[in-house]
Amino acid sequence: MNLASFNFNNKRLMLVFLYIIIVIALHLIPMGGYSINRMNFGPFRGDYLIHLICFLPWMFLLTFSSHKRKIGALKGLAWMGIGIILAVIVETIHCWLPHRSFNPMDAMFNVAGVVVGAGVFFARQKLSFVWHQTPDNP
Secondary structure, three states: OOOOOOOHHHHHHHHHHHHHHHHHHHOOOOOOOOOOEEEEEEEEOOOOOOOHHHOHHHHHHHHOOOOOOOOOHHHHHHHHHHHHHHHHHHHHHHOOOOOOOOHHHHHHHHHHHHHHHHHHHHHHHHHHHHHHOOOOOO
16 A cells, blocks of 8 residues: 555544554453442443443444535434444453353443434534534524
C-alpha cells in the first residue's frame, strides 16, 4: 500500500478498528490487584458502569467511520446489532479464560452501553434533521 494513497477515510476506519481492539483487550486482560468491584455508584458496582461507558461510543463510530453526517435508520440499526453482538461476545469469551469469569450482569451492561449510545445517537440524528428543516435555517 502506498502511503500517499492512505487517505483520511482509511485513517478513520483504522481508528474504529483500534477502538474495537482496545475494547476487546480491556475485557481480556486480568485486572489483578485493582478491584473496582468494591466501588459502588448508587445501586451499581463500579465495574458495571465501566462496562456501560466502554460501549457507549459504539454508535458514534458509525458516523466517525463514514463521510456522511446523516446515517439511515436501517444502517444505524444494523450497526447497533453488530455492537450488541460484539458486547455479548466480548463477555462470553470469559467462559474460556482461566483468569476471567463470565458475569451476565457485565454482558447486560455492555449491551446497555450500546443501547444507551444508540438512543443518544438516534435522538441526535432526529434533532439534527429537525433543526435543519426549520424555516429560519434554509
